[in-house]
Amino acid sequence: MISFENVKKTYGNFTMHCTMEVKPGRITGLIGPNGAGKTTAFKAVLNLISIDSGTLTVLGKPSGQLTARDMEKIGAVLSDSGFCGYLTVRDLVPVLKNFYEEFSVQDFQENCQKLSLPLDKKIKEFSSGMKAKLKVLAAISHNPQLLVLDEPTAGLDVLARDSLLQMLREYMEQEDRSILISSHISSDLEGLCDDVYLIDQGKILLHEETDVLLSDYAILKVTPEQYASLDQSHLLRRSREAYGFCLLTDQKQFYLKKYPSLVIERGGIDEVITMMIRGEKL
Template structure:
């Protein structure tokens, strides 16, 4: 669905150098700290940033499409952009109908009603959660087959984030669509995505299936004496503290079976970001 190869952009003291793939039927997560390069990559995919080198393929494995058709099948939501605050939902529906031949106006309005968005109220009177829902409903109403979602749940409460996830799952139900989503909220990624890329300082540090992270990754908490005695072959990163050593592994079961005296916890997205970005080599 989407292939990014050797994409590079230099900003003086920051260099983006990324390769990744989003498969058909996949929700792929891009995680990383603020400033890691997530938004720059997304804007490059959308053609909003001119890159220095690299290649982006969208829908090339899906058949022949013109550039106009590709743009109409690609939808994006950015946290810092959206509709004019003076528009009403009905006005947005008319605007999008004029822009997208496949826009489902009736379906769009029905979904807005179902998600309790007033049709005749100016967007400036909407809450942040309502605006976020409106963006997702809009971008999934004109036949887009690939969504690029940059922090779509930023600033939302738990209920609104759950609603957002439900919308994305509904969009994915036919198995022919894909989503690339960034989020700094680990629960959004772990509960929604099929695979995850970790980006740090413009580089991809890790790519794993979400099930692999859930089932195989772990955090080891040890004294310095314990650390000196264990097999370090399957340790990815470590962090030395005053009271001992914390280590990230992708072979949790191995250490559970062979080192009963060590505290071993399941790894999650937050653990991976923290240790892969700030940890030391073993």
């Protein structure tokens, strides 16, 4: 669905230079701190910015060659975009229907009801969570083949996030659909994504299957004495702590079997991000 091959884009002192892929039938997460390059990557996919070098293909075509009909196959939510606040949701319906040939008025209105979005209230009077839900609904209601979602759950409470994530799972029930998504809420990505890419300062630091990340990655907390006698062949990052060292590994079972007395904690997405970016490379 999406392929970045040595794609480079420079803004002033910032350069994004990455290679990554979103395969058909997959939900891929792009994670990293603010300013890491996530939004730049999303905008490049949507042809909102041009790339300086490399090859970027979307739906099998170079991103710069996508036609208006091709763009109808993409649903997008950008963190810095939104609808005119003086419109109501009901006002949006004919606009979206004219934009997208396959826009479903019935599905859109039914989902508005499910997510408690009033049809006749001005959007400027919506809470930030309601605006977030509306953007996602608009993105999925024209039967797109690809979703590009930059922080779609920002501002949503737990119940609203759960409803929205369930909608995305239902969207993926049809074959040959894909999602590229970013979120600062790691639990959303852990329960939704097939694989994740970690980006920092414009470069991909890690690509891993989500199941592998959750099952095989771990945080080891060791004293200086334990660290000195530790087999370090499967350690990825190290940070110094008051008690000794915090270590990231992608071989949890190896250390559980060989060092059963060690303190070994789950390595979720948040822990991996922190250690990969702040930790010392071994």
